[in-house]
Amino acid sequence: xxxxxxxxxxxxxxxxxxxxxxxxxxxxxxxxxxxxxxxxxxxxxxxxxxxxxxxxxxxxxxxxxxxxxxxxxxxxxxxxxxxxxxxxxxxxxxxxxxxxxxxxxxxxxxxxxxxxxxxxxxxxxxxxxxxxxxxxxxxxxxxxxxxxxxxxxxxxxxxxxxxxxxxxxxxxxxxxxxxxxxxxxxxxxxxxxxxxxxxxxxxxxxxxxxxxxxxxxxxxxxx
Amino acid sequence: xxxxxxxxxxxxxxxxxxxxxxxxxxxxxxxxxxxxxxxxxxxxxxxxxxxxxxxxxxxxxxxxxxxxxxxxxxxxxxxxxxxxxxxxxxxxxxxxxxxxxxxxxxxxxxxxxxxxxxxxxxxxxxxxxxxxxxxxxxxxxxxxxxxxxxxxxxxxxxxxxxxxxxxxxxxxxxxxxxxxxxxxxxxxxxxxxxxxxxxxxxxxxxxxxxxxxxxxxxxxxxx
DNA sequence: GCGTAGCAATCATCTGACGATTAGGGGAAT
DNA sequence: ATTCCCCTAATCGTCAGATGATTGCTACGC
Numbered sequence: 001x002x003x004x005x006x007x008x009x010x011x012x013x014x015x016x017x018x019x020x021x022x023x024x025x026x027x028x029x030x031x032x033x034x035x036x037x038x039x040x041x042x043x044x045x046x047x048x049x050x051x052x053x054x055x056x057x058x059x060x061x062x063x064x065x066x067x068x069x070x071x072x073x074x075x076x077x078x079x080x081x082x083x084x085x086x087x088x089x090x091x092x093x094x095x096x097x098x099x100x101x102x103x104x105x106x107x108x109x110x111x112x113x114x115x116x117x118x119x120x121x122x123x124x125x126x127x128x129x130x131x132x133x134x135x136x137x138x139x140x141x142x143x144x145x146x147x148x149x150x151x152x153x154x155x156x157x158x159x160x161x162x163x164x165x166x167x168x169x170x171x172x173x174x175x176x177x178x179x180x181x182x183x184x185x186x187x188x189x190x191x192x193x194x195x196x197x198x199x200x201x202x203x204x205x206x207x208x209x210x211x212x213x214x215x216x217x218x219x220x221x222x223x
Numbered sequence: 224x225x226x227x228x229x230x231x232x233x234x235x236x237x238x239x240x241x242x243x244x245x246x247x248x249x250x251x252x253x254x255x256x257x258x259x260x261x262x263x264x265x266x267x268x269x270x271x272x273x274x275x276x277x278x279x280x281x282x283x284x285x286x287x288x289x290x291x292x293x294x295x296x297x298x299x300x301x302x303x304x305x306x307x308x309x310x311x312x313x314x315x316x317x318x319x320x321x322x323x324x325x326x327x328x329x330x331x332x333x334x335x336x337x338x339x340x341x342x343x344x345x346x347x348x349x350x351x352x353x354x355x356x357x358x359x360x361x362x363x364x365x366x367x368x369x370x371x372x373x374x375x376x377x378x379x380x381x382x383x384x385x386x387x388x389x390x391x392x393x394x395x396x397x398x399x400x401x402x403x404x405x406x407x408x409x410x411x412x413x414x415x416x417x418x419x420x421x422x423x424x425x426x427x428x429x430x431x432x433x434x435x436x437x438x439x440x441x442x443x444x445x446x
Numbered sequence: 447g448c449g450t451a452g453c454a455a456t457c458a459t460c461t462g463a464c465g466a467t468t469a470g471g472g473g474a475a476t
Numbered sequence: 477a478t479t480c481c482c483c484t485a486a487t488c489g490t491c492a493g494a495t496g497a498t499t500g501c502t503a504c505g506c
Contacts, residue, residue, distance in 0.1 A: 003490070004271055015307055022309060028456065039491045041264060044458090045271040048227055052272040053300065055307060060457045061499030071312055074304040077276065081297040084238055084278060085381075086245060089294055092381040099326050099382075100319070158308075158315040159322075226459070251487065262460045267489090283488045284468030 003038045007046025010036055012055070015066060026056070026064040053077055075161035079168045090169070090222075097166040098215045101151070104163060105207040108153035109199045116153035120196055123149055127189050139185045144171055146192050150211075153199065173222050184221055188214065226261045230269025233259055235278070238289060249279070249287040276300055298384035302391045313392070313445075320389040321438045324374070327386060328430040331376035332422045339376035343419055346372055350412050362408045367394055369415050373434075376422065396445050407444055411437065 001009075014020045026032060026047075033043040047064060050056040054073045057065045067073050082093060108116070127142035147167055151160040191214035198206040224232075237243045249255060249270075256266040270287060273279040277296045280288045290296050305316060331339070350365035370390055374383040414437035421429040 008275060012303065012307065030456095041492090042490060044264075045268050048268040049272040049275040052231060053275065053304060055304070058457070059499075060497070061455075063456065063499095069307055069309045071308060071315070074308060075301075078298075078301055078304075080235060081276060081278070081301075084235065084292055085294060085297060086292045089381055092294070092379045095379055096323070096381050096385065100322065103322050156315045156318055158312055158319050162319065253487095264461090265459065281488070282468075283466070284486075286468095286487065 003042040004045040004049070007036055007038060007043055008049055011046065011050060015055070015069075020066050022066050022069045024066045026066070028063065071158045071161040072164070075158075075165050078162070079165035082165055083169050083172065085169075091219075093166060093169060094215070094219045097163065097170070098212050098219075100159060100163055100166070101147070101215060102208040102212040104151050104154040104156070104159055105195060105199060105211040106204040107155065107159075108150060109202050109204040109207040111153065111155050113153050113155060116149050117200070119149035120146055120153065120199075124189075124192055124196060127192065131185060131189055136185065139189075140171060143185075143188060143192075146196075150195070150199070170218065170222065184218075188218065191217070226265040227268040227272070230259055230261060230266055231272055234269065234273060238278070238292075243289050245289050245292045247289045249289070251286065294380045294384040295387070298381075298388050301385070302388035305388055306392050306395065308392075314442075316389060316392060317438070317442045320386065320393070321435050321442075323382060323386055323389070324370070324438060325431040325435040327374050327377040327379070327382055328418060328422060328434040329427040330378065330382075331373060332425050332427040332430040334376065334378050336376050336378065339372050340423070342372035343369055343376065343422075347412075347415055347419060350415065354408055354412055359408065362412075363394060363397060366408075366411060366415075369419075373418070373422070393441065393445065397441075407441075411441065414440070 011020070011026075020026070027035065029040050029043055029047075033040045036043065047056060047058065051058050054067055054076050055069070057067045059065070085093060123142050123145035127139055127146065130136075130138035130142055144167065148160075148164065151163040154160065191210065195207060195210045195214065198210055234243070234249075243249070250258065252263050252266055252270075256263045259266065270279060270281065274281050277290055277299050278292070280290045282288070308316060346365050346368035350362055350369065353359075353361035353365055367390065371383075371387065374386040377383065414433065418430060418433045418437065421433055
């Protein structure tokens with residue numbers, strides 16, 4: 001096991017053991033390096049790796065801190081990993097997203113959340129305007145915002161963060177390919193309207209089925 | 224943006240653009256550092272971070288390679304992140320796991336997979352033996368193996384890797400707490416038997432419901 | 447009380463050197 | 477000809493020291 005791995009292990013263990021909590025400040029590099037019996041260079045490699053993972057926040061001139069450890073912070077890098085995943089598993093990734101987002105919609109249907117609800121309505125209005133203007137880019141932004149609001153409406157931050165990570169891949173492709181299928185945006189908008197209606201009415205099964213059908217249709221228009 | 228971030232960005236972009244594919248070898252550190260206009264130290268910090276994420280494989284004396292980029296490789300670090308997640312989100316994490324594993328069982332029920340099926344039966348047999356011997360540790364091992372086989376049976380590698388990451392947290396607690404609730408292992412084993420039966424008979428709904436109920440009961444015995 | 451300039455602490459980066467490990471080739475024995 | 481072993485070159489792993497960049501805090505002046 002390399003020195004760097006030892007650094008990563010030691011710091012994660014300190015957090016797991018409760019020795020370090022979210023927001024806590026770590027000792028300065030020189031001190032921590034001496035404590036772990038590694039050079040400052042090796043220490044930095046480990047600390048930097050944990051920073052990329054979202055576990056640590058390193059602020060020049062200030063110090064190194066444990067991050068909030070919140071799902072949206074920790075699951076951020078997962079989005080990158082999903083994108084890097086070989087194209088061979090795109091279908092499997094989409095299937096997982098479909099499952100989770102369908103359940104998120106169902107969960108939202110049995111819940112009230114004024115913030116998320118108004119965010120979803122606002123996103124839908126923006127999408128409608130973008131559709132009228134024929135602005136594909138703006139529509140995609142509003143589209144993503146709608147899906148994000150729907151996820152938040154589920155009330156489960158872990159689910160929300162996971163969906164955010166999984167959504168990146170799909171949207172990146174749609175943005176790059178432009179509007180390959182005519183009227184795809186209009187059809188997506190129609191789905192969104194139906195989904196919001198079902199969720200607002202509290203109809204779980206309908207919300208889930210509509211969401212899954214919508215995502216399935218969208219996938220079919222991708223490579 | 225720091226030099227290290229630039230390194231991480233550049234390498235991921237090379238992979239996304241197809242300039243680097245899974246298994247490809249990267250230029251040697253000195254050369255790559257010069258190309259990216261950073262010192263070797265900064266380059267190493269970025270490379271190490273990507274190695275921790277499972278994107279790169281660094282082999283001393285040989286070279287640095289792009290990993291297989293397979294789901295089980297990339298989603299490995301996610302397991303660590305799930306464990307680090309504040310205790311406040313344990314319930315949300317469990318809810319996501321319940322959803323995914325229920326669907327994995329349903330997917331398995333509509334699929335045949337001799338390898339996964341025999342692995343599940345073998346795990347169940349080991350669990351039964353451990354139960355007779357009163358060996359809690361061995362039971363937990365067999366328990367995890369059963370859930371892993373069930374996930375693989377779904378035929379979706381992304382789902383399998385994700386469940387593996389999510390399962391860690393639960394099991395770690397169960398291992399540490401010992402058998403807090405009497406007969407918990409025996410009841411879990413009974414659930415497993417029913418789940419395997421439902422999957423083998425191809426009954427999706429039953430497989431999903433039983434799996435979710437089993438996980439819900441298990442969660443209730445945790446903090 | 448408040449704003450500001452300076453200072454000290456901390457991370458960011460670079461350079462050069464040497465140790466550890468591996469892959470692969472060359473040579474010897476069979 | 478084949479097999480085995482050793483050796484070397486290539487590559488990553490680690491360390492030490494020095495300097496730059498940024499930030500938070502404090503003491504000072506108003």
